[in-house]
Amino acid sequence: MTSETVRVDLGARAYDVRIGPGLLARAGAEIAPLLRRRRVAVLTDERVGALHLEALREGLGDIAMTALALPPGEATKGWPEFSRAVDWLLGERIERRDIVIALGGGVIGDLAGFAAAVLRRGVRFVQIPTSLLAQVDSSVGGKTGINSVHGKNLIGAFHQPSLVLADIGVLDSLPARDFLSGYGEVVKYGLLGDAAFFDWLEANGPALARGDRALRQHAVRRSVEMKARIVERDETEEGDRALLNLGHTFCHALETATGYSDRLLHGEGVAIGCALAFETSQRLGLCSQEAPSRVRAHLKAMGMKCDIADIPGDLPDADALMALMAQDKKVVDGKLRFILARAIGEAFVTADVDAATVRQVIAEALAARR
Numbered sequence: 001m002t003s004e005t006v007r008v009d010l011g012a013r014a015y016d017v018r019i020g021p022g023l024l025a026r027a028g029a030e031i032a033p034l035l036r037r038r039r040v041a042v043l044t045d046e047r048v049g050a051l052h053l054e055a056l057r058e059g060l061g062d063i064a065m066t067a068l069a070l071p072p073g074e075a076t077k078g079w080p081e082f083s084r085a086v087d088w089l090l091g092e093r094i095e096r097r098d099i100v101i102a103l104g105g106g107v108i109g110d111l112a113g114f115a116a117a118v119l120r121r122g123v124r125f126v127q128i129p130t131s132l133l134a135q136v137d138s139s140v141g142g143k144t145g146i147n148s149v150h151g152k153n154l155i156g157a158f159h160q161p162s163l164v165l166a167d168i169g170v171l172d173s174l175p176a177r178d179f180l181s182g183y184g185e186v187v188k189y190g191l192l193g194d195a196a197f198f199d200w201l202e203a204n205g206p207a208l209a210r211g212d213r214a215l216r217q218h219a220v221r222r223s224v225e226m227k228a229r230i231v232e233r234d235e236t237e238e239g240d241r242a243l244l245n246l247g248h249t250f251c252h253a254l255e256t257a258t259g260y261s262d263r264l265l266h267g268e269g270v271a272i273g274c275a276l277a278f279e280t281s282q283r284l285g286l287c288s289q290e291a292p293s294r295v296r297a298h299l300k301a302m303g304m305k306c307d308i309a310d311i312p313g314d315l316p317d318a319d320a321l322m323a324l325m326a327q328d329k330k331v332v333d334g335k336l337r338f339i340l341a342r343a344i345g346e347a348f349v350t351a352d353v354d355a356a357t358v359r360q361v362i363a364e365a366l367a368a369r370r
């Protein structure tokens, strides 16, 4: 299996996303053209570092590597670990023309990208995403940042990476639940803009989840390609980029309600949110009855959560969940922007959603738990 490249064509900020097996082992050759001197600084987390840091060091060959491993988990994505990372980079004498490497999942990619964005007013960085979620979503497109006490991702910057190395082999070391959570974002791409890709996922998803690398590479490549085309059209989310948030308004409310705990992983919330977005679309007469049923059937076939009823433990009532949705950062002038769909593969952004219908969809989903 050879690697494939998706170009993110953003003019002066254009870069390649390489997707394939063995990229960690080839990291030195891939990164060398970007270097002015043969040394890099790596930000990772302790769990990913224990699994992959030595492989990266070997892959870098004679490029000197220095590394900082932060604690794993979402709690790392705040000011304390961020300032620790920035001070460490300065202490390591990382200069304007050097490269920072983010080795890890979404937390590390977002934090390291933001550190690179502000360090000496901006240094270049390379994403080496190690989770499926990071490979298909967060490592591509230049959204970087950390969380505030006021909400997730509220502090940050658009800062595009100079290269992304998505090594399909590292996905083998993911726990099954983490892999499937990332798969929630893969399904999202089919649902938002490519019905044929959703058909393909229905046919190939189970084998892909069992570990077939060629199928995994295809799924990552198609997801990245779709994201790249959307980011090229709308880098800073003035319009179309919001399509990538299909399922996310519901997801963020459910994540907040469950305290961002392992009761609900992000991609699981996205999957449930996509099912709810299709349910809402159907109730509003926008899409057929078959569409939400097909979304749920595929998630079920994958052994994934597909409904609010699948979330363990207590949840607040429909009004409280509606209030959490109203705090979403995609609120513009007090109106929620929703991503709805006319069919599988045909999502669109709208600020014109009947709140009573959304409330009813949530209330019925909550009632189904009893």
Ligand code: GLY
Pocket (backbone or CB within 6 Å): 137, 138, 140, 141, 143, 241, 244, 245
């Ligand atoms: N994860 C959504 C975006 O990159 O826009």
